[in-house]
Amino acid sequence: MQFLxxxxxxxxxxxxxxxxxxxxxxxxxxxxxPLANPDVTDTANRFLMPGAQGHLLGTDHLGRDLLARLLHxxxxxxxxxxxxxxxxxxFGAAIGIIAGYFGGRTDNLIMRGVDMLMAFPYILLALAIxxxxxxxxxxxxxxxxxxxxxxxxxxxRGVTVGLAHKEFVxxxxxxxxxxxxxILTEILPNVIPVIVIAMSTTIGWMILETAGLSFLxxxxxxxxxxxxxxxxxxxxxxxxNPHTSIVPGAMILVIVxxxxxxxxxxxxxxxxxxxxxxxxxxxxxxxxxRKGTIPDQGDGEAVLSLRQxxxxxxxxxxxxxAVGGVDLKVAPGECLGVIGESGSGKSVTALSVMGLxxxxxxxxxxxxxxxxxxxxxxxxYEHLRSLRGDKVAYIFQDPLAxxxxxxxxxxxxxxxxxxxxxxxxxxxxxxxxxLLKQVRIPNAESRIDSYPHEMSGxxxxxxxxxxxxxxxxxxxxxxxxxxALDVTVQAxxxxxxxxxxxxxxxxxxxxxxxxxVVAQLCDRVAVMYAGRIVETGPTEAVLNAPAHPYTxxxxxxxxxxxxxxxxLEAIPGLPPAVDxxxxxxxxxxxxxxxxxxxxxxxIALEGPGMRAVRCIHPEAELEEGVx
Amino acid sequence: MTGYILKRLLSAVPVxxxxxxxxxxxxxxxxxxxxxxxxxxxxxxxxVAKINRDLGLDAPLVARYFIWLGNMLTGDFxxxxxxxxxxxxxxxxxxxxTLLLAGTSFLLCTLLGIAAGVISAAKQYGWADKGITxxxxxxxxxPSFFLGMMMILIFAVELRWFPVSGMKMAYGGxxxxxxxxxxxxxxxxxxxxATGVVARLSRSAxxxxxxxxxxxxxxxxxxxxxxxxxxxxxxAAMVGIxxxxxxxxxxxxxxAVYIEMVFQWPxxxxxxxxxILKRDILLVQGGVVFVAACYVLFNIAVDVAQSLxxxxxxx
Numbered sequence: 028m029q030f031l032x033x034x035x036x037x038x039x040x041x042x043x044x045x046x047x048x049x050x051x052x053x054x055x056x057x058x059x060x061p062l063a064n065p066d067v068t069d070t071a072n073r074f075l076m077p078g079a080q081g082h083l084l085g086t087d088h089l090g091r092d093l094l095a096r097l098l099h100x101x102x103x104x105x106x107x108x109x110x111x112x113x114x115x116x117x118f119g120a121a122i123g124i125i126a127g128y129f130g131g132r133t134d135n136l137i138m139r140g141v142d143m144l145m146a147f148p149y150i151l152l153a154l155a156i157x158x159x160x161x162x163x164x165x166x167x168x169x170x171x172x173x174x175x176x177x178x179x180x181x182x183x184r185g186v187t188v189g190l191a192h193k194e195f196v197x198x199x200x201x202x203x204x205x206x207x208x209x210i211l212t213e214i215l216p217n218v219i220p221v222i223v224i225a226m227s228t229t230i231g232w233m234i235l236e237t238a239g240l241s242f243l244x245x246x247x248x249x250x251x252x253x254x255x256x257x258x259x260x261x262x263x264x265x266x267x268n269p270h271t272s273i274v275p276g277a278m279i280l281v282i283v284x285x286x287x288x289x290x291x292x293x294x295x296x297x298x299x300x301x302x303x304x305x306x307x308x309x310x311x312x313x314x315x316x317r318k319g320t321i322p323d324q325g326d327g328e329a330v331l332s333l334r335q336x337x338x339x340x341x342x343x344x345x346x347x348x349a350v351g352g353v354d355l356k357v358a359p360g361e362c363l364g365v366i367g368e369s370g371s372g373k374s375v376t377a378l379s380v381m382g383l384x385x386x387x388x389x390x391x392x393x394x395x396x397x398x399x400x401x402x403x404x405x406x407x408y409e410h411l412r413s414l415r416g417d418k419v420a421y422i423f424q425d426p427l428a429x430x431x432x433x434x435x436x437x438x439x440x441x442x443x444x445x446x447x448x449x450x451x452x453x454x455x456x457x458x459x460x461x462l463l464k465q466v467r468i469p470n471a472e473s474r475i476d477s478y479p480h481e482m483s484g485x486x487x488x489x490x491x492x493x494x495x496x497x498x499x500x501x502x503x504x505x506x507x508x509x510x511a512l513d514v515t516v517q518a519x520x521x522x523x524x525x526x527x528x529x530x531x532x533x534x535x536x537x538x539x540x541x542x543x544v545v546a547q548l549c550d551r552v553a554v555m556y557a558g559r560i561v562e563t564g565p566t567e568a569v570l571n572a573p574a575h576p577y578t579x580x581x582x583x584x585x586x587x588x589x590x591x592x593x594x595l596e597a598i599p600g601l602p603p604a605v606d607x608x609x610x611x612x613x614x615x616x617x618x619x620x621x622x623x624x625x626x627x628x629x630i631a632l633e634g635p636g637m638r639a640v641r642c643i644h645p646e647a648e649l650e651e652g653v654x
Numbered sequence: 655m656t657g658y659i660l661k662r663l664l665s666a667v668p669v670x671x672x673x674x675x676x677x678x679x680x681x682x683x684x685x686x687x688x689x690x691x692x693x694x695x696x697x698x699x700x701x702v703a704k705i706n707r708d709l710g711l712d713a714p715l716v717a718r719y720f721i722w723l724g725n726m727l728t729g730d731f732x733x734x735x736x737x738x739x740x741x742x743x744x745x746x747x748x749x750x751x752t753l754l755l756a757g758t759s760f761l762l763c764t765l766l767g768i769a770a771g772v773i774s775a776a777k778q779y780g781w782a783d784k785g786i787t788x789x790x791x792x793x794x795x796x797p798s799f800f801l802g803m804m805m806i807l808i809f810a811v812e813l814r815w816f817p818v819s820g821m822k823m824a825y826g827g828x829x830x831x832x833x834x835x836x837x838x839x840x841x842x843x844x845x846x847x848a849t850g851v852v853a854r855l856s857r858s859a860x861x862x863x864x865x866x867x868x869x870x871x872x873x874x875x876x877x878x879x880x881x882x883x884x885x886x887x888x889x890a891a892m893v894g895i896x897x898x899x900x901x902x903x904x905x906x907x908x909x910a911v912y913i914e915m916v917f918q919w920p921x922x923x924x925x926x927x928x929x930i931l932k933r934d935i936l937l938v939q940g941g942v943v944f945v946a947a948c949y950v951l952f953n954i955a956v957d958v959a960q961s962l963x964x965x966x967x968x969x
Contacts, residue, residue: 092745134830139672142669143669143672143673144676146669146673146902146949146950146953147673147676147949148903148904148905148907148908148945148946148949149904149908149947150908150909150911150923151926151942151945151946152676153907154911154926154927154930154938154942155677155680155938155942156680157682157930158680158681158926158929158930158933158935158938159680159681159683160683162930162931215683231795232909235797239797239799239911239912241798242797242912242915242929243911243912243915243927244927245927245930245931258797258799258800258803262803262916265803265806265807266807266818268812269807272800272803273804276797276800276803276804279797279800280795280796280797280800283795283796283797284791284792284795287791287794288791291791307778307779307861308775308776308778308860308861308864308865309864309865309869309870309875310877311882378870381874382873383870383873385865387869408879409944412873412876412878412879413876414876415873415874415875415876416874416875416876416877417876420874420875421871421874423867423870423871423874425867428866428867428868429867429868429870429871430868430871430888431868431872431886431889431890431967432868432873432966433889433890433893433963433966434889434965436885442877443875443876444873446875446876446877446878447876449658461818478965480965480966492874494871497875562844567699635838653834
């Protein structure tokens, strides 16, 4: 039922279904209609035009009534097409189930044969069969059905293989049921939906194919005519009397188009990926729909300053507030850590800076991002692009997915350079080698010609860092760059980043869920929860005296080497869903100190100097920390 | 790479043998006495015996297969009785015409289909996407032979842009321009369905790829959107598109049979249909085996192209 509503929601599919039903209905009632005999010739009235007296669609080259011939031809074409689909499905499914159920040598032998048949362009096989059996509609039907058997066999086998080792089949086997019984009662009912779908996608094609064979004169023989042979017979008079060709041709088009529309609708309704709209492509820059006033830049030292940034995901009627008003800033040579659980909005915050949040569904709905004093939210795409990678560069998690799998790492580096600097290829290559050396990739001269899959995870991440450094940016935003790496490699990468920022004076925004990493690298830290910053301050101060209950619980989760036997406290509960945030503190439901006041209204992020916390029951008195 | 090509060629041997077995068995199915079918009214006992001897039909089935196979390997596909000409000569002549038609169509459907798919994906839900989606639906629903006939009516009869049919002018034609002029309509008519299929597939392959992390990386580097789409994304999407191009080549080759009928193109498809109607079994057998073998080899070329494109495939 749900399937039907989904199908009807797709207007095109519904239209296709209605047209197809009409045609089928018309074909069914054709014998009952007051039509002329389709086979009675009347040479005196040849080639009458449509609208002629007594002949609604005119007459053909033998003076036969075209409307009657069209409807009888449609009947025949539909019948043959459906029959061919049925036989192909029946034999294909039988072969597929046997191969999939018995497996082993039977499977191997059958599938080899099927592959062999698929090595033919289908028409050759069909022609060979018709050549052997002789022209005729039944033989054309056999040929079209036979040609499609491999397709069904292959699909059904795949499904059956999956089923053959399911528990319920094993159970039936253990219960002593015979193979035939198991196939008929356990396998077949589960395979039938697949058969039906495969039929619905191929039936239009089979109608086309039988019509094609008839068109060639190899299918239905006179005086009997399906749509294909009507078209074939009319071809001789194409130029003098085109209507005799157009009438059957248009009918084939209408039928096949109806089937295709319906089939697409069926497929879309059954494919959950299409349903959720997950197959939408992200636009080059995040959509901006900024409401309210634009906050000013705040104090001017920072190279990058986020002010009240809000980014949401709009999925159907739901609004997920991934980033709910975040203030962050980072000065040249400074490293800011942004920490939080997965889903806290830290990555979305980072991607919002350069408009890289996938959109749809992402939308930046408020706030500002100041880079060197200029607001980038809503900046023209071309301007944003010129800053990307040149002034603000990213390092992403999981370099296997973030590097292009089919380009050599050197080419990806060279591209990063040449996008922003008009240097020659050889110069860019020399630069790329230097970058690889700088991130300590051994044998940089030869590794530059490697593909990402030929490198280890640590090496790939170094390539990612080299790419971020390619244009000597002002800011690097590193989104969990070490999460996928083992501990020793992680330590190397961190010290590399630390060195680079001291050498080059670049500002780093380091996103992580790991306090150990923050302690090692960051001057300041901001803790995020449910899309907002709940605590911020110099790393030392936050680590030593966490003020927000969430921060202290997060720190308690980190095991300490040589720290003795200590209970590792997991935080009970889950982070809240950001599409239905309650007023007040988002952490309150998981917090031991939560009181009624916590749930009342917005709590400000307050504190002296560089320290601030968003809590009315802080764990510790805030002291003005020093960076 | 050479090793890989050799390996793929070797693996084609059983497929090619399988094709000959299948064709042979189908032809052996012919009910009644083929000699009678061929000779019709001329079926005197002497003639029947001669035909049976010529066709090797007096030997047992297995022996007949190996004789036939052995002859083919030496390039002897037998003699067409309806044309009174060696089968291989006729097939080669006709196949070159088909190759010109189908090859042009294949190039067209590849270029147009991929371009349409990429534009459609890059402008998802925009007017270009909707227009292309509708055109594609129309393209895959229209029978190519009907489309061909309509093109003749519009572009040859009404507008007189192109000749109605044939491959060259009857007198004084045959130059490059003449053949090209004759080729335009059939090549387009043949390409339409395959273009639709390729466009559809390219669109979904592109949509899949455009969501990948490495596309975000390219954008984060500041790569221009045109290059992101036509470079980074298309390059990765091609890995999914190329195998389908191999399958489409089979569809183009198949569709060529109808188009050759409509446009009177002197190709192998029309030859096969004529041969079937005249019960010229050797010509059918030879034509089918030859074209199928070419198709198998073409698919090996597709595999090789795929391995060149995707360094992750072990060669």
